[in-house]
Amino acid sequence: MFPRLYTSLLNITIHSLCKAQQLEKAETILIDAIRLGYFPNINTYNNLISAYSRIVSFNAAYSILDRITEAGLTPNVVTYNALIAAASRYSLLSTCIHLFDEMHGLGILPDVWTYNTLMDCFFKNGKPDEAVGIFRDVLCTGDDIMPCATTFNILIHGLCTSGYTGNAFRLFRKLQEHGFEGTVATHNILINWLCKLRRTGSARIILKELEETGNVPDASTYTTVMKCCFRSKKFEQGFQIFMEMKSKGYTFDAFGYCTVISALAKVGLTREANYCIGEMVKNGIELDLVAYNTLINVYCREGKLENAFGLVNELQECGMESDQYTHTILVDGMCRSGDMDGAERHLKLMEMKEFKSNLVASNCLLNGLCQAGQVEDAMKVFGRMEYKDDFTYSMMVHALCKAKQFFAAARLIKTSLIEDVKVLKSAQKATVFGLRSTGYKREASQLRSAIMVAKYTRY
Known part of the structure; x- marks a missing residue:
């Protein structure tokens, strides 16, 4: 009993050290254990294979096989699954196939995770037909190997990444007919790809179906659909999803709030944007430079230049340095308010700061002068510009x-x-x-x- 207990403790220690990426310490512990007469088992080496593949290389992981043989142990399905996963991580498709054949040669029967990893590797290497063939092989094994939720998720995601989103969607519907409702991850995959195709309506249907299954959509689900609504200029729907997330207790970080605030400000929904700003402040979210720039942009669009410059001062008081984008927003804001002289002075201030290029800010000033009918002044600015683009x-x-x-x-x-x-x-x-x-x-x-x-x- 005690040797087995010591081996279990050894495996736990080595697993923890490998997870912390401390391979040298793990190897030292292993050597000390063998010296004291506590011999490792196959699980010990399987932990090392996974760690070496993640931290060092596939070849380093594969070399562990020799150590397994020297220790008088026999590799098992977990060993080869770890090696196939390592080869897949480095996109070594031919090596994955070789390892699969090697398993059969040693009489080691593959399990569902072997097939899952192989299928994923084929998809990653742009071979969807071969990946689907692996799925058919799983089905042909009968009750010996049953596909799991991960199998279906890999298949659906792989079809989407290969450009067969329609096929993935139909497969999902077919699986539903056979009792597979799908996990949150399954729905997230479909929602993500439908959003990439700007099919907001279909994405919202999948979101509703997910809620009806009793599964709880995560923050990623809602955020994906919300961003899709904003990209498709369906701002009110995007804001509704934001409010739904809030009502369900999901927390936003500064980036999430800024995404919503920026989208609302672009279409002039300043009341909603200000509501989000209030929520952001109320929740005590620490602002970074991106957040400050977003808020400054909102105030500039509203013509509240005093508030915008107030935020710039606050930014400096917090020990952060305003960037080129900050000043470009201010130039644009002054142009929108009709203060062309102020915008030109601020542009000269930017030139003194020696930013890499003030092209965008110069274009903002040029656009403001042109909109105001001050063509002669615009031509003077045009003549001074070091860089000019199509716009x-x-x-x-x-x-x-x-x-x-x-x-x-x-x-x-x-x-x-x-x-x-x-x-x-x-x-x-x-x-x-x-x-x-x-x-x-x-x-x-x-x-x-x-x-x-x-x-x-x-x-």
Whole structure:
């Protein structure tokens, strides 16, 4: 009895050390145990295989087989499952197949986890047909090996990742007909992929079905559907899911709140955004830089610049440094409020801080000046800009056309063609049409020809 107890204690110790990634200590304990006459069993080495595969490499894990033989022990199905899982972790598909054949050669019968790991490896290596074939092999074994929930989850997830979401959905419905209701993980897989395809309605149906099965959706389930609603611009539905999560006692971190606040602010639902801000503060969530930037953005969109600058001061008092995005938000906020001089001064302050690039902030100022009809001032800012992108040129061309300065717009388009910058087709057409409508048909034809030549030489 006592030797068996000592071996069990040895295994627990080695398992704990391996879990803490302290392999050297685990090996030292093993050597000391053997020296004292307490010999390890196959479970001891199985723990080492799993640890070496996670922390070192597959080859290091595979070398444990020699030590098992030297100890006079026989590998079992757990040993080979650990090795196949290790090979799968490193995407060694041919090695997985070799280990599976080696098992059969040694007379070790695979179990459901062997097949699960193999199936997952085939999916990861882009071979869905072979993975489905493994599933069929499981079914052909009869009652010897019964597929479990993990088997179905691997199959459904693998079909989705391989681009067969429709097949995965139909498989799930077929499994339901045979009594498999699915776990929370099963529903999360389907919800996640339906959301990626922007099929919000189908995702919400799966969420409702999950609740009806008696399983409790986790925070990940709700968050996935909520984000999908926001991406699909179904903001009210997304906010409803947020409120449902709150009513069920799920807690949000700063990132979760900021996701909701940012989405609501973008569509002008400031009352709802402010409610979330209040909840965030009430729950005592510690704000990070991303959270501060989100809140500053909300206040800027509402025109509450004093509150926004107040948060910037608070940020500094907390020992955090505002970043380029913080100041870009402030420039945009001042432009929205019509304070172009303040926005320009703040942009110069950003230049003094020597950020990597102030392109986005400069574009915000340029857009604000163009919207206010201050085209001459916009051209001065445009001329000072060190970096310009497609948006910069397109915005300036549109503004010049609106001011009926078609020759200046045409010059800008020709410059963009030389610098290989893509001006929006709508801006190009507006310039050509403007030149033609004001009687400069030859100049319009020349510009159109230059655009066509650039188009074909570019490709």
